[in-house]
Amino acid sequence: MKRFLPPLIPFVAITLALEFAVRSGLVAGYLVPAPSAVFRALLDSRDELAAAMAKTSAAALIGFALSTLAGITIAVLLSSSRAIQRAFYPYAVFFQTVPVIAIAPLLVIWFGYGMKTVIAAAFIVSIFPVIANTLTGLLSTDPALRDLFRLYGASPGVTLVKLRFPAALPQILTGLRVASGLAVIGAIVGEFIGGSGLGSVVDVARTQQRVDKVFAAVLLASVLGLGLFGLINVVSAVTLRHWHASEQQ
């Protein structure tokens, strides 16, 4: 209860304030929907929204998993030598700056309409924070510990698995937290162009001026983002609780 109460207070306060603002006519309902209208839209379209949520979740999860795997692998390669890092890191930055909305029509041409395009969009926008944070983590191993490993004749592989990777975990997890939200955004942008899922629901509802339904879909998207974020927190708690200050109370 102690953990859930603090975030619950602003939620209830904002919901009530918004409901009051719309009902009293301070804010027009066609600009910002009353929370009750959003709730009604959630109920009325529950089947459609549930199916859309399932599709978006699958695409965001796969995109996120791919960017986790690829991001960490790329970071390990980049950290292996200064020369490689200098040669390729600027291109990794490309992923951060690419405006996915602009290249989305190209994704459709490359991957066709449907899930593959959505996964690709989720992957592209979420990979950079994984690379950047993992690389920082891998490059900031305590020099004393590295010397110790060298002294005992540990191979680079063993040093990576037993020392550098575990030591980088806090940073890696920070990267994954950022990436989890971005994967959901990427999936929804992909769905605007590639079709299906919550992105498609938002697109249709917007055309019909159904702000209540737009907000209902957005709410579900944030629930999805929160879910992924929570998942990373669980992993973080399990892996870090014995040794890292951030997980020790």
Place this chain on the structure above:
Amino acid sequence: MNRRTFVGACSAILASCRKPSRIRLALNWKPDPQFGGFYAAPYSKHGLDVEILPGGAGTPTVQMIGAGSAEYGVISGDELVVARSRGNDVVALFAVFQNCPQGIMAHASRHLASIGDVVKEGTLAIQRGLPYARILEKKYGFDHVKVVPSPGGDISAFLRDEEFAQQCFVMSEPLQARHAGVDVTVFPVSDLGYNPYTTVLATSGAQLKGDPDHAKAVVAAVREGWRTYLNDPGSTNTRMHELNPSMDAATFAEVAEAQKPFIEQEDLGVMTADRWTTLIGQLAELGDIPQVFAAQDCFRNL
């Protein structure tokens, strides 16, 4: 000069110096021929200072008018009806397109005979939320066609796939496709019996009530602008091309010519209650609005 003429002259000079308050006119797309008359309009002659705000995909002009972030805006007839049913008091003042210029284009090589054939096979790129998309679905069903989101004005997917059909502006995408060497068949959505006014100049009920003369002046300027543009679009096209270089000058001229039959009538922009009543009935039947309401609330011919 006696005293009276002196005072008269002074007040005339003052009046000419007093700057008219600036108003904003929000467009729902980039400057192109469908807005030609708005750019050609002699606003200052009518004592107006108008700032035209170009839009883009999904610019919510109807909400902008309601929220007061633009005094005037360009919207479509169906948007207006739905907005009104949701409590957004917007009123149509001038309908540029008397006939709806929207349609569906398909490859001519498919030899399709009617709009219903478009959904019998292949892929259809369409914004599913649009009323005409849902009328099409209701009438013919989407069971045999793969429906994908509309790519906006982009026709690259269309060019690559012969079985691909997409929603279009009758005088825009088909032209691009022909330029790219692809022969197309175009089915206007009015084939479905759906023909709302489009590119409609609208304002809020409050703005209209607060300053009816102002609205009158805006409509007069816009009507004059459209007459000028229909007669000779050249100089306005040059101006719009500078603002929107992505459309080349030849296309500007071609589209301006092609859109004429959709716009031209004796009194440009004038609307009828019958047309609005039909539209309101269709939107109520689709469930986009909870109940029908009086067409008179939707528009004002000034």
